[in-house]
Amino acid sequence: MRSLGHQIVAEFYSCDREILNDVDFVRNAMLEAARKTGATIVTETFHHFSPHGVSGAVIIAESHLAIHTWPEFGYAAVDLFTCGDSVSSEIGFNHLRQELKAGHVSTMELHRGQVDMMGTARDSGAPTELKLAHA
Amino acid sequence: MRSLGHQIVAEFYSCDREILNDVDFVRNAMLEAARKTGATIVTETFHHFSPHGVSGAVIIAESHLAIHTWPEFGYAAVDLFTCGDSVSSEIGFNHLRQELKAGHVSTMELHRGQVDMMGTARDSGAPTELKLAHA
Numbered sequence: 001m002r003s004l005g006h007q008i009v010a011e012f013y014s015c016d017r018e019i020l021n022d023v024d025f026v027r028n029a030m031l032e033a034a035r036k037t038g039a040t041i042v043t044e045t046f047h048h049f050s051p052h053g054v055s056g057a058v059i060i061a062e063s064h065l066a067i068h069t070w071p072e073f074g075y076a077a078v079d080l081f082t083c084g085d086s087v088s089s090e091i092g093f094n095h096l097r098q099e100l101k102a103g104h105v106s107t108m109e110l111h112r113g114q115v116d117m118m119g120t121a122r123d124s125g126a127p128t129e130l131k132l133a134h135a
Numbered sequence: 136m137r138s139l140g141h142q143i144v145a146e147f148y149s150c151d152r153e154i155l156n157d158v159d160f161v162r163n164a165m166l167e168a169a170r171k172t173g174a175t176i177v178t179e180t181f182h183h184f185s186p187h188g189v190s191g192a193v194i195i196a197e198s199h200l201a202i203h204t205w206p207e208f209g210y211a212a213v214d215l216f217t218c219g220d221s222v223s224s225e226i227g228f229n230h231l232r233q234e235l236k237a238g239h240v241s242t243m244e245l246h247r248g249q250v251d252m253m254g255t256a257r258d259s260g261a262p263t264e265l266k267l268a269h270a
Binding site (some may be wrong): 005044056059066070106114 | 139140141142144146148149177179180182184190191192194196197199201203205208209210212214216218239241242245247248249250252253
């Protein structure tokens with residue numbers, strides 16, 4: 001089934017709680033995950049919540065990475081959404097799993113944008129190569 | 136099953152292609168979706184790609200909204216990730232569906248962060264109310 005995007009929905013349990021509350025650490029881990037994925041970083045935003053928790057997103061040319069942490073539960077919700085054949089979100093996932101010291105994880109992989117659900121690209125004249133590039 | 140977060144994974148097909156390529160329109164629609172959801176907007180970032188396509192994320196106190204558009208296919212991938220009882224991501228979803236003039240949609244709802252998979256919050260002393268607040 002051909003699709004435009006690929007999304008890893010990851011649940012990181014039993015992480016290091018101090019790390020999950022360190023916005024600089026989380027930000028750097030996410031940016032490095034994007035780089036390891038082979039993605040082109042476009043922009044990013046991270047925020048530390050009071051009393052605890054970090055939320056952030058990295059917009060990449062190939063879609064996005066997002067994270068939300070609940071340090072009080074040692075839990076982080078991570079999404080790695082990519083498109084194109086030049087990136088490997090699994091590498092980014094493995095990097096984050098290691099950096100956040102996740103004790104156990106569960107993942108789901110989604111195929112986003114099923115091509116057979118769409119009209120043809122006749123209006124744009126877009127070549128086939130563009131379908132998976134998004135950049 | 137008790138969980139920390141709720142995520143609507145939405146596929147918007149047969150949208151208005153011009154709208155999907157208008158970064159200002161998409162940004163405003165997403166910000167208004169966040170407001171209608173009842174969320175507190177923390178920060179946001181949107182980007183227009185060449186030759187076409189928009190990516191963006193709105194970080195809210197209750198998690199995030201993200202979008203990626205493929206105007207050449209009339210398709211947008213939307214994620215609405217919220218936590219807490221004070222927000223209704225369904226309202227934001229309906230707003231976006233209308234604004235992007237989606238011809239047909241498919242959705243999946245995910246429960247993120249299953250509480251029974253976590254250790255207790257003994258280390259933080261976090262009261263029960265904090266579990267769903269994240270802010």
